[in-house]
Amino acid sequence: xxxxxxxxxxxxxxxxxxxxxxxxxxxxxxxxxxxxxxxxxxxxxxxxxxxxxxxxxxxxxxxxxxxxxxxxxxxxxxxxxxxxxxxxxxxxxxxxxxxxxxxxxxxxxxxxxxxxxxxxxxxxxxxxxxxxxxxxxxxxxxxxxxxxxxxxxxxxxxxxxxxxxxxxxxxxxxxxxxxxxxxxxxxxxxxxxxxxxx
Amino acid sequence: xxxxxxxxxxxxxxxxxxxxxxxxxxxxxxxxxxxxxxxxxxxxxxxxxxxxxxxxxxxxxxxxxxxxxxxxxxxxxxxxxxxxxxxxx
Numbered sequence: 001x002x003x004x005x006x007x008x009x010x011x012x013x014x015x016x017x018x019x020x021x022x023x024x025x026x027x028x029x030x031x032x033x034x035x036x037x038x039x040x041x042x043x044x045x046x047x048x049x050x051x052x053x054x055x056x057x058x059x060x061x062x063x064x065x066x067x068x069x070x071x072x073x074x075x076x077x078x079x080x081x082x083x084x085x086x087x088x089x090x091x092x093x094x095x096x097x098x099x100x101x102x103x104x105x106x107x108x109x110x111x112x113x114x115x116x117x118x119x120x121x122x123x124x125x126x127x128x129x130x131x132x133x134x135x136x137x138x139x140x141x142x143x144x145x146x147x148x149x150x151x152x153x154x155x156x157x158x159x160x161x162x163x164x165x166x167x168x169x170x171x172x173x174x175x176x177x178x179x180x181x182x183x184x185x186x187x188x189x190x191x192x193x194x195x196x197x198x
Numbered sequence: 199x200x201x202x203x204x205x206x207x208x209x210x211x212x213x214x215x216x217x218x219x220x221x222x223x224x225x226x227x228x229x230x231x232x233x234x235x236x237x238x239x240x241x242x243x244x245x246x247x248x249x250x251x252x253x254x255x256x257x258x259x260x261x262x263x264x265x266x267x268x269x270x271x272x273x274x275x276x277x278x279x280x281x282x283x284x285x286x287x
Binding site for chain 2: 001073074076083123126141143144148164170174179
């Protein structure tokens with residue numbers, strides 16, 4: 001059985017934020033919520049790196065472990081999804097997640113939170129596939145349409161990979177064998193000379 | 199004069215409140231009655247044997263958790279275009 005995974009090739013990411021925009025547009029994500037974000041390390045310094053981050057659909061998901069209402073479930077594709085009908089917006093999953101994936105819409109004054117929202121790997125929720133109810137709560141279900149998450153498909157530099165874990169691992173390995181990695185990658189010494197190594 | 203008026207007012211209010219309390223259930227009687235009631239309820243609960251019920255986790259069902267991923271031509275094209283030379287066979 002294929003296990004769905006994301007892999008961001010940090011040597012290729014140029015922080016264009018196309019993945020963030022594509023996600024927001026595809027799922028009609030409201031203001032204040034970003035299911036995907038680009039994190040930049042050592043910004044403006046030699047050796048700067050950007051990584052596109054979202055829910056990593058953990059095998060033993062800590063969000064599911066701490067949820068007091070057990071609203072999380074893992075599909076046969078190893079995608080971690082949740083039911084917004086059960087979620088009470090307590091925020092425990094936000095504290096448990098090492099990637100900061102869970103987001104909460106602000107539904108009123110005094111900081112009250114709505115139902116948690118996170119990356120669904122473009123595979124909807126517990127509602128009937130490709131239904132209006134599913135789209136309104138979780139966004140589009142591209143996996144049911146025979147497609148992959150739009151963030152990865154939209155990536156301009158083909159940095160963000162999505163799909164069967166074994167397949168994308170093979171693609172990444174081939175890239176590393178061909179062009180190297182980090183300071184050993186093609187073009188690094190042209191850009192930074194030999195003084196910087198990672 | 200003022201003191202006399204105050205005293206008059208105070209005596210009036212205390213008389214009124216007493217009158218209000220007299221026909222109904224007083225505060226002390228109310229709490230006594232409540233105490234008796236809760237003791238009876240506690241005795242009734244104690245007589246029922248405690249049977250712990252297991253907490254049920256959310257079961258979304260097989261239809262929701264089934265695999266949706268298919269290696270369609272669209273997906274194959276993604277793998278092909280993302281791979282380096284070796285995948286461009």
